[in-house]
Amino acid sequence: MEKEYYVCTGCGLLCDDIELEMEKDLIGKVHTACRVGVAHMKESPGEAEYLVDGKKVDEKTAIEEAASVLKAARNPLIFGLGTSTNEAQKKAIELAEKLNATLDDTSSFCLGPLIEAILQEKFKTCTLDDVRNKADISFFWGSDPADSHPRHLSKFSYFPRGQEKQRGWEEERTAIAVDIRKSHTAKICGNEFYQVPPGGDAEFIEALIAGLSGKLPKTSFKFPPKKLLELANILKGARFGVIFVGLGLIYSLENLEPLIKLMDTLNEKAKGDFYLIPMVGHYNMRGFNETLFEKTGFVNSVKFEEGSVKHGPGYSVVESLKAKTVDAALIIGSDPLASLPHSIAKQLLEIPLITIDPCETLSSRKAKVSIRSGVSGVEAGGSATRMDGVQVPFRPAIDAKRPSDEEILSKLMEAL
């Protein structure tokens, strides 16, 4: 009998081979998923809850109150959406257009620039299935999948047997890590771990390019040139290399120029091709970036204004809160009060907040209107975009008692 598999929406990896054992209406045992996924899927599905100023109300009152807050606002901010389905994200973009709102997601202070560059085809990219089937070099730069995406190495990038990689990881694959500390991933990489000081990535890239071009690699932090040349030689021998870029590298670089230069040099000097995959954390951040890019040509930080779209760092969540240009906020599946720096987050306390989230968060506690939505992938179906750009459809595992983000946003649209 064909087994029934579910998709885990715990991280950007969207593992599609999760088996569930049901106990009555709830999820009992979870097979194959990592601990992050198990916690995510077993998150106790509660009843729908609608709160206005901390008091329980019915659905209609909450939606109407939210609509009136948004109507009264001159420039509302819509933020979050990294953990919403593609369908809900489309609804949120429509809503932002209708309200002439500022729209942003976490990628503006995360991997946004990298995804924009990939969508603009500045980098070659491939799918994770290609990685499993062909890759001989998996290069983790500023990322630690062993902690952030636990099944990354076992499902795709290092351990599995693939179509052209039948002999396994010991013989046919090399994992390399560049990081500022010996992470769990670096531990697996063994000798192929290269430690750089914080902020030293740009220099390391420059030295690596020098090494690849046959020059003596020099760094101000005195990285042993011999070790760097060894790394350059390993990379030169690659037939299918993939660099998994994490936040560590993006935060360390002022712009993407050094990375683009490195990828070009690698593609020129190596035996085969080099590709790049962003290590997206939230399960559907890339989906939001792609949908918005298709519609407006930008991946985040936009402001809709009577049919036209403005874009720039000034429209990102951080800058617009700093400049106090927004006067209400609709937050979907995110907790900016807890995650943004205090000096910026406190501005959120000055404006009315509406939160749509499966959990009680700091933001939802301080919100004027707070609505508990169902966890997508567990209580709600839809589709999402994996970190490599592949669309993954999924269906709910249990009967939902709570509405999905998409349903709430549709009702909000109607009320407006």
Next chain:
Amino acid sequence: MTNAMELYQLLPKTNCKECGKTSCMAFAVALLSRELTADDCPPLKNEPKFKEKYEKINELAGPAGGATETGLIVHEELCFGCGNCVVACPVNVANDPYGVGSGNAPKKNEKLILTIEDGIVKAQNVDECRRFGKNKILCTGCIVTCPVEAIEFVV
């Protein structure tokens, strides 16, 4: 970690052959592979002067708490279910190449040694393990691939 030499030092070293082995060293090796136990050496078991050593051997070569027959211990509090060991285990790969061998969910569950359940690795069918039985080899596939040292073998 115990080795055969350490066990040999605790034996009578008389090469009396009463256990059926040709020498005390051969007996130590058999102890290590769990082919024989300390009770199979009559002098060690019966003579009072070896009592202390007999107890020490039982402690070293006896089953460790929480370990499976092959001596595999999973520290559940450390494991976070990444599945590296499941995919890297050569027995798992041989028995289910298109399932766990390719990084996916198990397709054939019968002979798998390691699987992930509720985000933690579970060991079963340990008699399939390459570290078990007469032709055992010192395979470390599941240990070296674990990022958090959640798997350990006690010998």
